[in-house]
Amino acid sequence: MQIFGSDIESLTFAASQVSNDFNLVDINMGCPAPKVVKNGDGSKLLQNLDLVGSIVEEVVKASSTPVTVKIRKGWSKSNDVSVQASKIIEQAGASMITIHGRTRDEFFSGEVDLEAIKKVKESVSIPVIGNGNIVDEESALKMFEYTGVDGIMIGRASMGNPWLFQRIIHYLQTGEKLKEASNKEKLEIMIQHIELEVAKKGERVGIPELRKHLACYIRNLPNASKIRVTINQINSKNQLIEYLKECF
Numbered sequence: 001m002q003i004f005g006s007d008i009e010s011l012t013f014a015a016s017q018v019s020n021d022f023n024l025v026d027i028n029m030g031c032p033a034p035k036v037v038k039n040g041d042g043s044k045l046l047q048n049l050d051l052v053g054s055i056v057e058e059v060v061k062a063s064s065t066p067v068t069v070k071i072r073k074g075w076s077k078s079n080d081v082s083v084q085a086s087k088i089i090e091q092a093g094a095s096m097i098t099i100h101g102r103t104r105d106e107f108f109s110g111e112v113d114l115e116a117i118k119k120v121k122e123s124v125s126i127p128v129i130g131n132g133n134i135v136d137e138e139s140a141l142k143m144f145e146y147t148g149v150d151g152i153m154i155g156r157a158s159m160g161n162p163w164l165f166q167r168i169i170h171y172l173q174t175g176e177k178l179k180e181a182s183n184k185e186k187l188e189i190m191i192q193h194i195e196l197e198v199a200k201k202g203e204r205v206g207i208p209e210l211r212k213h214l215a216c217y218i219r220n221l222p223n224a225s226k227i228r229v230t231i232n233q234i235n236s237k238n239q240l241i242e243y244l245k246e247c248f
């Protein structure tokens with residue numbers, strides 16, 4: 001369970017509540033969203049490393065399960081604090097660090113700084129997870145080989161492509177690539193995704209939330225943009241499934 005904030009009392013309260021039900025408590029120190037950083041939370045914390053240390057120390061004390069931290073490289077190009085922050089986080093008792101190799105100013109675009117991730121890995125002894133722009137087998141292997149990280153985290157590329165994890169694991173273990181998922185497999189997973197979402201949230205909330213995911217599943221189909229427009233006008237689960245069956 002990931003928590004975010006900058007108020008130590010709130011964070012320790014949250015950690016004490018959720019740590020009984022989850023395997024670990026992760027503190028988000030990487031989110032770049034304006035509504036988050038304007039409160040001093042997420043990646044804004046990287047401009048206040050004393051507070052980073054205090055937060056981690058107190059959350060570790062309050063949590064009954066290991067505490068991990070997700071960071072970015074820093075706030076801006078002139079503020080690469082990744083190594084310094086990582087040492088403070090380790091010293092404060094965290095069990096693992098995930099680093100997204102971009103600054104806050106870069107949001108989600110541009111190169112990922114593998115060199116910075118490598119330096120973080122070399123500067124601490126707790127496990128380090130590398131993150132940023134891992135989209136396929138090659139980029140996953142490169143993250144491991146270049147930086148020496150203990151694990152990788154994949155974000156955007158897994159949307160509409162949950163097969164990616166299995167493909168990467170297979171490639172890392174055997175050096176061979178699995179075949180692309182067939183349209184039949186894609187359709188089955190999409191239907192399962194729709195059923196789960198609607199069972200949890202109902203059609204009124206679930207269907208609009210599904211649209212961005214469905215747009216990712218269909219992005220390689222020849223008529224993707226036309227299909228997306230139609231999907232965005234459908235409000236019922238059964239109609240959505242029927243339409244996707246036609247498309248696939």
Ligand SMILES: Cc1cc2nc3c(=O)[nH]c(=O)nc-3n(C[C@H](O)[C@H](O)[C@H](O)COP(=O)(O)O)c2cc1C
Pocket residue numbers: 002028030031070100108131132133134153154155156157
């Ligand atoms: C829509 C969106 C929501 C995200 N939400 C979170 C979040 O709640 N917590 C978090 O640690 N990272 C979050 N991230 C960041 C990703 O975990 C990841 O660090 C980032 O997207 C870079 O990895 P990628 O290139 O594999 O996507 C989010 C990213 C996106 C695009």
